């Protein structure tokens with residue numbers, strides 16, 4: 001695996017491969033890799049002759065009160081994982097390489113970012129859309145792979161790629177869970193033992209929604225009240241949002257007899273976790 005920190009030399013290396021007709025699969029990450037990331041990497045390797053992974057903790061997608069400084073980082077461990085999987089290229093730029101002095105352009109996807117994490121984390125998706133656009137322009141991949149745990153992010157990137165005619169296929173990959181159902185996330189690392197139990201409230205409340213649907217409940221209002229009460233039955237939980245939304249437009253749905261996504265954001269202690277489940281009807 002070759003590691004590059006500078007855009008110029010990284011682009012030069014990739015352009016030779018592209019000239020030789022190799023399709024490139026790309027997995028953007030913020031590092032501190034887990035099985036969820038490695039599942040994206042494995043799919044990229046299966047689908048493409050060349051696989052590129054980036055590790056970049058993107059400062060502009062964190063608000064000043066969020067966890068940019070403390071976000072977990074372990075480059076050597078990540079690089080060893082990627083090498084073992086058979087990744088060809090690792091892009092590991094500094095913040096100054098991506099946002100040099102005087103950088104002043106942002107990408108904003110309106111509509112899809114109005115609610116959910118877009119409403120709760122002001123500026124977050126502008127930061128994500130800006131860095132993903134830059135990475136797509138640097139790597140020029142044929143395929144990008146992103147996890148469905150960040151469902152809104154996947155929708156935002158898909159819309160941005162379509163709107164900007166970026167010639168890349170966006171591949172959403174199923175959520176990878178621990179044996180007990182907790183969605184894998186780099187932030188799980190911060191959970192203390194007693195918080196780890198409360199973190200299960202997210203997956204278990206998605207299972208509760210499945211049960212309610214099977215029992216014939218169709219009111220999102222009722223399902224929401226049940227989910228909120230259920231999450232509050234766990235210690236140290238604080239709900240950021242519980243929403244039932246249309247899978248494409250991400251607008252709230254009232255009647256659950258259509259396809260919908262149950263989207264959750266919950267603080268467990270000081271750790272903000274998200275999870276979701278798509279219900280096809």
Ligand code: PAF
Pocket residue numbers: 028029030056058061128131132150153
């Ligand atoms: O999902 C992430 O890890 C990040 O939001 C991404 C897509 C790498 C952009 O910084």
